[in-house]
Amino acid sequence: MAESLTIARPYAEAAFKLARELNALPSWSEALGRLAVVAGTEVARELVGNPRLTTEQVAGLIADSAGKLSAEQANFVRVLAGNERLTVLPEIADAFEALRNAHEGVVDAQVSSAYPLADDQLADIVATLEQKYASKVKATVHVEPDLIGGVSIRIGDEVIDASVRGKLAQMASAMKL
Numbered sequence: 119m120a121e122s123l124t125i126a127r128p129y130a131e132a133a134f135k136l137a138r139e140l141n142a143l144p145s146w147s148e149a150l151g152r153l154a155v156v157a158g159t160e161v162a163r164e165l166v167g168n169p170r171l172t173t174e175q176v177a178g179l180i181a182d183s184a185g186k187l188s189a190e191q192a193n194f195v196r197v198l199a200g201n202e203r204l205t206v207l208p209e210i211a212d213a214f215e216a217l218r219n220a221h222e223g224v225v226d227a228q229v230s231s232a233y234p235l236a237d238d239q240l241a242d243i244v245a246t247l248e249q250k251y252a253s254k255v256k257a258t259v260h261v262e263p264d265l266i267g268g269v270s271i272r273i274g275d276e277v278i279d280a281s282v283r284g285k286l287a288q289m290a291s292a293m294k295l
Contacts (some may be wrong), residue, residue: 123213126206130213133194134221140190143218149191150211152184157207166204173199180204225253228272232265232281243269 137146156162157180165176177199181192198204219226227247229240240257247255251273262270266282 122206122209125203126209126213129194129198129203129206130210130217133210134214134217136190136194137214138221142188143221145188146191147215147218149184149187150207150214153180153187153191153195154208154211156180156183157204163205166202173202176204219256223253225251225255225273227255227257229257229259230262230265230270230272230281231259232261232263232267232269234261235259235269243271247271247273 133146133150134143137143162180162183165171165179168176171179174196177192177196180199181187181195184195187195195204198207198210203210215226218224225247227244229235229243235243240259244255244257247257255273264283266286268281268284270281270284271278
C-alpha cells in the first residue's frame with residue numbers, strides 16, 4: 119500500500135498541476151474518479167496483465183470504459199499505461215483529491231451514522247465542523263447500524279465519536295478501573 123502511494127504521488131501531482139493550469143480541477147476529479155473505478159475492476163486487472171494486448175490497446179479500453187475524457191486526460195491514461203501504472207489509478211485519484219482539497223481549503227469528513235441523516239441534520243454537522251476547523255467541509259455519510267445511535271466523524275486521523283456504541287465502550291472501560 120505504501121509503495122502504491124509512493125508510485126502514485128508524482129502522477130497525482132503532475133495531473134493536479136496540469137488540471138490547475140487548465141482551470142479544470144472539477145473535470146479532472148470526476149475523470150480520475152471514474153478511471154479509478156474502472157481500473158479497480160477485475161476485468162481491468164486482467165487487461166493490464168494480458169500479453170496479447172499492447173499498452174495502447176489497454177489504455178484505449180480503460181479510457182473508453184471511463185466515459186468522456188478530455189484529450190489531456192486520455193493522454194494521461196496512455197502515459198500511465200506506457201509506464202505500467204494503470205493499477206495505481208485509485209491511489210492517484212485519492213492523492214489528486216487530497217491535493218485539490220488542500221488547494222481549495224477543504225477538509226474531508228467521513229460521517230458514520232446509525233441511521234440515514236436528514237439534510238438538515240447533515241447541514242448542522244457540516245456547519246459545526248466548518249466552525250471548528252475554519253475550513254470548508256466535504257462530508258461523506260455512511261450508515262453503520264452497529265453504532266446503535268449518534269454519529270462518529272473522522273477527519274484525517276482525528277475521530278469525534280458521539281455514537282452510543284462509543285459511549286458504551288467508554289463506560290465499559292471506566293468500569294474496569
